[in-house]
Amino acid sequence: MNTIEKFNENVMATYGRYPLVMESGSDVLATDENGKEYIDFGSGIGTNSLGYCNNDWVDAVCSQVKKIQHTSNYYYTKVQADFAEKLTEAAGMEKVFFGNSGAEANECAIKIARKYSFDKYGKGRHNIITLVNSFHGRTVTTLSATGQDVFHNYFFPFTEGFIYVTANDIEDLRAKADDSVCAIMFEYIQGEGGVNALNKDFVDEIFRIAEEKDIITISDEVQTGVGRTGEFLAGDNFGKKADVITLAKGIAGGLPMGACLTGKKCSSVLTAGTHGSTFGGNPVCCAGGLAVLKKAADRSFLDEIKKKAEYFRKGLSAIEEVSALSGIGLMIGITIKNKKAGDVAKSCLDKGLLVLTAKDKVRLLPPLTISYEDIDKGLKILAEALSE
Numbered sequence: 474m475n476t477i478e479k480f481n482e483n484v485m486a487t488y489g490r491y492p493l494v495m496e497s498g499s500d501v502l503a504t505d506e507n508g509k510e511y512i513d514f515g516s517g518i519g520t521n522s523l524g525y526c527n528n529d530w531v532d533a534v535c536s537q538v539k540k541i542q543h544t545s546n547y548y549y550t551k552v553q554a555d556f557a558e559k560l561t562e563a564a565g566m567e568k569v570f571f572g573n574s575g576a577e578a579n580e581c582a583i584k585i586a587r588k589y590s591f592d593k594y595g596k597g598r599h600n601i602i603t604l605v606n607s608f609h610g611r612t613v614t615t616l617s618a619t620g621q622d623v624f625h626n627y628f629f630p631f632t633e634g635f636i637y638v639t640a641n642d643i644e645d646l647r648a649k650a651d652d653s654v655c656a657i658m659f660e661y662i663q664g665e666g667g668v669n670a671l672n673k674d675f676v677d678e679i680f681r682i683a684e685e686k687d688i689i690t691i692s693d694e695v696q697t698g699v700g701r702t703g704e705f706l707a708g709d710n711f712g713k714k715a716d717v718i719t720l721a722k723g724i725a726g727g728l729p730m731g732a733c734l735t736g737k738k739c740s741s742v743l744t745a746g747t748h749g750s751t752f753g754g755n756p757v758c759c760a761g762g763l764a765v766l767k768k769a770a771d772r773s774f775l776d777e778i779k780k781k782a783e784y785f786r787k788g789l790s791a792i793e794e795v796s797a798l799s800g801i802g803l804m805i806g807i808t809i810k811n812k813k814a815g816d817v818a819k820s821c822l823d824k825g826l827l828v829l830t831a832k833d834k835v836r837l838l839p840p841l842t843i844s845y846e847d848i849d850k851g852l853k854i855l856a857e858a859l860s861e
């Protein structure tokens with residue numbers, strides 16, 4: 474039995490997978506079991522932020538795994554302390570809770586917002602505004618938070634208490650932000666929803682209403698955070714910092730890690746016994762995260778991301794079949810004129826390039842360390858796939 478047959482016989486069919494068995498990787502290149510190489514413009518799904526098997530990251534992870542691979546959160550580890558210190562500093566936040574995924578980071582944020590409100594105002598002020606077309610995860614509660622009807626099937630009853638507002642519709646936001654609301658949760662750039670950035674005016678209004686009504690702001694930066702946009706946090710592009718910020722995907726360079734960060738307002742909401750995670754803050758993942766932060770929290774590295782993004786976008790704009798670009802920095806949505814995004818992704822794969830899709834767009838989340846030479850190589854293949 475080959476790998477794909479064995480896989481399909483034993484793993485649940487929750488993904489439509491490409492017939493490609495990944496075996497190894499180096500920088501931007503992934504290699505399949507037949508030795509065919511692919512330039513990866515998706516870097517996992519933005520998870521392999523330093524590319525495949527970056528030397529500094531491998532060294533950090535390997536030396537940690539040889540020391541101690543895990544210990545329960547009833548004890549302390551130095552590497553978790555070091556990572557927490559660097560992360561809160563880079564994000565300009567006070568405290569962090571570590572989980573293992575984006576959904577878990579968002580669960581934590583939701584619990585914080587509801588408990589903040591319960592502690593201060595008592596019951597009944599539990600609703601959370603999220604945006605239409607958002608994506609917040611796959612647990613029953615984060616599916617509920619996700620403002621897309623396609624995700625609200627089969628698993629009834631969903632968690633109550635989410636109200637959906639149309640992104641960039643200030644009137645809708647004003648109408649729905651009533652006294653039952655404890656939090657507004659949003660992505661600065663909706664990733665899975667189609668790589669659509671919020672308008673500055675709308676973001677300003679979220680923060681204005683939140684301030685006025687003591688509503689907690691939660692920015693889901695699971696996809697946009699840790700340097701992706703050329704700023705450490707996407708919120709920095711809007712000059713805003715939410716009360717609670719969630720990170721995951723690229724934070725540990727491809728190891729499972731989620732982080733929920735709090736500012737002054739929410740840092741002491743969760744107390745002993747109110748939240749937890751067996752694996753959260755795992756030493757090996759923290760070591761990987763530290764290797765990522767050594768680069769992604771550095772101003773010159775972030776400026777380099779901005780330059781690469783500009784170069785990338787210029788190259789894309791020159792392709793005839795491209796009609797518009799969206800997103801910020803190295804989070805890129807490509808609107809194409811006549812082709813279907815899924816067909817383009819398939820054709821790119823055949824030609825040795827991996828791209829993602831989001832709704833009707835081709836989506837790129839290349840490694841933050843990508844070289845100009847590799848951008849050129851990948852763009853050439855993408856242009857070919859788009860022109861055939």
Ligand SMILES: *Cc1c(COP(=O)(O)O)cnc(C)c1O
Nearest residue numbers: 574575576608609610664695696
């Ligand atoms: C991917 C994603 C999530 C979910 O992360 P998981 O690690 O799959 O649980 C949540 N929010 C956003 C914005 C995401 O892009």
